[in-house]
Amino acid sequence: MADDRLERILELLRTQGGRLTTSRRAIVAALLESGLHVTAEDLAEHVQAAHPDIHRSTIYRTLDTLAGLGVVDHVHLGHGPAVYHLTDQPHHHLVCDACGAVVELPARALSALRRRVERDYGFQLDPGHFALAGRCAACAPVG
Amino acid sequence: MADDRLERILELLRTQGGRLTTSRRAIVAALLESGLHVTAEDLAEHVQAAHPDIHRSTIYRTLDTLAGLGVVDHVHLGHGPAVYHLTDQPHHHLVCDACGAVVELPARALSALRRRVERDYGFQLDPGHFALAGRCAACAPVG
DNA sequence: GACGTTCTTGCGATCAGGTCGCAATCGCCC
DNA sequence: GGGCGATTGCGACCTGATCGCAAGAACGTC
Structure with missing residues (x-):
């Protein structure tokens, strides 16, 4: 296949x-x-x-x-x-600023945000083209 | 001031x-x-x-x-x-792939996503550090 | 199977954005 | 006003990516 x-x-x-x-x-x-x-x-x-x-x-x-x-x-x-x-499996990316780890996020995780942004701003989010930065579980600041 | x-x-x-x-x-x-x-x-x-x-x-x-x-x-x-x-006014950015326009998005627009990603993945989104790509109202494909 | 057109390729130069090492300079504290 | 150490200007350098060009390869046609 x-x-x-x-x-x-x-x-x-x-x-x-x-x-x-x-x-x-x-x-x-x-x-x-x-x-x-x-x-x-x-x-x-x-x-x-x-x-x-x-x-x-x-x-x-x-x-x-x-x-x-x-x-x-x-x-x-x-x-x-x-x-x-x-492109056959649309998904999003969480990228850890500290260690560079990449976490996959299913496409539907952002669908609510997509609808909202389109409604409020007329802006059509491209769900595959950006990464979300932050800290992964291992690198997250405590608390 | x-x-x-x-x-x-x-x-x-x-x-x-x-x-x-x-x-x-x-x-x-x-x-x-x-x-x-x-x-x-x-x-x-x-x-x-x-x-x-x-x-x-x-x-x-x-x-x-x-x-x-x-x-x-x-x-x-x-x-x-x-x-x-x-950093005194946290906000997000929507960037148009086609024309480069930048639309501001209030920080709270992503709070639901933040909570969800943290809960499901232990990942702490950094709300200021990324841009959301897509098409602005003027450049959006019709339909 | 050979031919000619047109698309692709390898190559090196080039570009943009950003970083670094170094010696000289300048702030700050006494 | 002197001295320590942070900061600066400078230019070389780095990475990621793009481009122009001439040589080479793919495909439709015969």
Whole structure:
């Protein structure tokens, strides 16, 4: 079924006028093999283990193309590099300022806030594109 | 009353072991004269209009010191530079992905979410440190 | 299977935002 | 007014990301 997802994404790429290149296959495969969040550099490392010639800029460009197709999105988790994730499981991120831990939050956790913000401000929250900062249980100040 | 705030901050700086320098006076004054959100570069420009010798790195260092005192905090509004703001009026930010507009949100708008996240995940949200992305009323997709 | 068009790629330069080490300077306390 | 130590200006540096360019590869057509 990971193969299914791979083929589906590659097919999407091809039918939208893109080309199926070795680089893109490798990058999408690496993306599927990775955890829920990967930085572009992590992905580059992963990809280059098997294909040392695939350049950093190709990783960025491919991620950009995939973002255009709605396949991936990226989130800024505070100060470091952005992390990319597939869009098929919308979720939110809690990021600990102190230790950098990332906690997943189901998409519906913010639905009340979304409704409220839309009603009061006409603002449509994009539920996948931001991280919520704070302190995780381990790093929380006492009290 | 802006003078009050200025003096209060400078006093805080001095009593915490810091020194009152020309640079710091100028930077804090500029901060108070600026709008609610200002980037470090904007602040540098403002400060340098009157004190051309104050270096960019001094701006960053002073902002860092002030953050340590709890006087200012910074937020990352998406891809660009961070924006700094005084902490005396806690609030949140809605940032439009399309046009960059920033909408203020009163701190209490997130209190329900805060309670819930703390209860369910033991995670203490830091209410000032993140921006909520999405589309503002003007840029929202129709429907 | 060869061909030509057009999209992709590798490469290195470049950019933005921010940080750091160092020597010189300046505040503050006595 | 002197001395200690914090602060500053300066420029080099760092990371994350983007870009222009020429070479290379994919795909539709024949």
